[in-house]
Amino acid sequence: MNTSASFPAPVAVIEGLSALSERYDALVCDVWGVVHNGVEAYPAAVEALTRFRKERGGIVVLVTNSPRPHGPVLTQLEGFGVTEGAFDAVVTSGDVTHAHLARMTETRVYHIGPERDLSLYEGTSFTLADADDAEVVCVTGLVNDEVETPDDYRTLLEGFAARRLPLVSANPDIVVERGFKMIWCGGALARLYAELGGPIVQLGKPHAPIYRAAFARIKGIAGAPVAPERILAVGDGLHTDMRGATDQGIDALFVTAGIHGADFGAIEAPDAALVTQRLATEKVRAVAAIPYLAW
The missing domain is CATH 3.40.50.1000 (HAD superfamily/HAD-like)
Structure with a gap:
């Protein structure tokens, strides 16, 4: 430097x-x-x-x-x-999140994010699970980032945090600019989860x-x-x-x-x-x- x-x-x-x-x-x-x-x-x-x-x-x-x-x-x-x-x-x-997931021993993941991001789990042993059966939570973003905010996920994340489920954030960005509009990203959910006392893993920038x-x-x-x-x-x-x-x-x-x-x-x-x-x-x-x- x-x-x-x-x-x-x-x-x-x-x-x-x-x-x-x-x-x-x-x-x-x-x-x-x-x-x-x-x-x-x-x-x-x-x-x-x-x-x-x-x-x-x-x-x-x-x-x-x-x-x-x-x-x-x-x-x-x-x-x-x-x-x-x-x-x-x-x-x-x-890429780096996929490599991390492939090394994990948990097999049941609760996915938070749009369906277009499900390619993240290809080549891993993970299967999609509902909230009650999940062993790990993976966040790629908000399901509908045009209208939702992180607070829409508070109750869900509170339940995961109480169970101490690890949350893997595949996108540490808090917001990005789409055209001329600011959009919430997965990192905002990871930040909220950490505030709730849940364990998080972040691998991107x-x-x-x-x-x-x-x-x-x-x-x-x-x-x-x-x-x-x-x-x-x-x-x-x-x-x-x-x-x-x-x-x-x-x-x-x-x-x-x-x-x-x-x-x-x-x-x-x-x-x-x-x-x-x-x-x-x-x-x-x-x-x-x-x-x-x-x-």
Whole structure:
């Protein structure tokens, strides 16, 4: 990690990734809020990642807290207009959660989330169970995130917490922006469960397992390990992307116009002082900030 400045370092707001690109050989890049908004791709972000790969010769691993394995996410990216030339690999929270579930001895799972996420259990010994028979709870999201809130699940989670059932959160995100609307995610249910005293397991950002998986993919693509100081995390989440990068000892580029966009003044021209202050408050680091990812 580049630590020449004292913590917290004043954060420069840059116009494009090209201002930093020579310092890094690989990017660990967030997806939702950086590359797309849940509806369509951000063309400037796709161009930036493509140029980092083609002009800089860098490696781009997209790292997302999507609760599904990477196959369905690749299909989703294509549908949003994220071209294959923009990335080398995708690592999802669903990937690392699936690996964790495959190692568990429990076999009856109560699933909280939409049916489209049931691919998470393929290749494991889990069978779907009702609330009374479950041995473990797995959360991929709210069943209907357009209308529901975490409080709709309070009574259900109180019952699980009283039984001390482990809850595996396949998506640690609290909220994401879908188009121009904030949507509750599975991490909000995991947070509520922890408040109720229930035991939780979280494997996506900002937690170490998903970064180990991403670094392994970078090593495989490069043919050798890439030094941590040559890896840059790119993301819009203070509690996921910036926290994860700080904890893993890698530099980070903070995309300010994502889920925290309203906190820094004008969306297109964030106030550097507000950004620096917020990073310090959260006790996370960023080498620079950028409104939207661009080259």
